[in-house]
Amino acid sequence: MSKKKIIRSGNILFRRDPGFSTCPSCGEQFSLRRSRARNFYENVVRSLTFFKTYRCNKCGWRGFRSTIIMTWQSVKNLVLYLIIAVITIFIVRIVLQRMAG
Numbered sequence: 001m002s003k004k005k006i007i008r009s010g011n012i013l014f015r016r017d018p019g020f021s022t023c024p025s026c027g028e029q030f031s032l033r034r035s036r037a038r039n040f041y042e043n044v045v046r047s048l049t050f051f052k053t054y055r056c057n058k059c060g061w062r063g064f065r066s067t068i069i070m071t072w073q074s075v076k077n078l079v080l081y082l083i084i085a086v087i088t089i090f091i092v093r094i095v096l097q098r099m100a101g
């Protein structure tokens, strides 16, 4: 549920397909394929994070790859959202205090 929210909320995060990236072990391009979770730990990581299990067709490397990347622009947007959120909370608190007083 939280995954959809992050992707929908604009340019903060970008989806990517690790199948189009290079293997971290042998450097072969387009050799990574989605792999099924082998144990409970992998299942938990897959369901709670953006990491999925991948396997290299060439060298047999197997591990987690992120399906989400963060860009510099997205980090700047995120900081901007946080600043706006903090200012909003600050203003709301002042208004509430005045109403209470």
Ligand SMILES: [Zn+2]
Residues within 6 Å of the ligand: 023, 024, 025, 026, 027, 028, 031, 056, 057, 058, 059, 060, 061
């Ligand atoms: Zn490989």
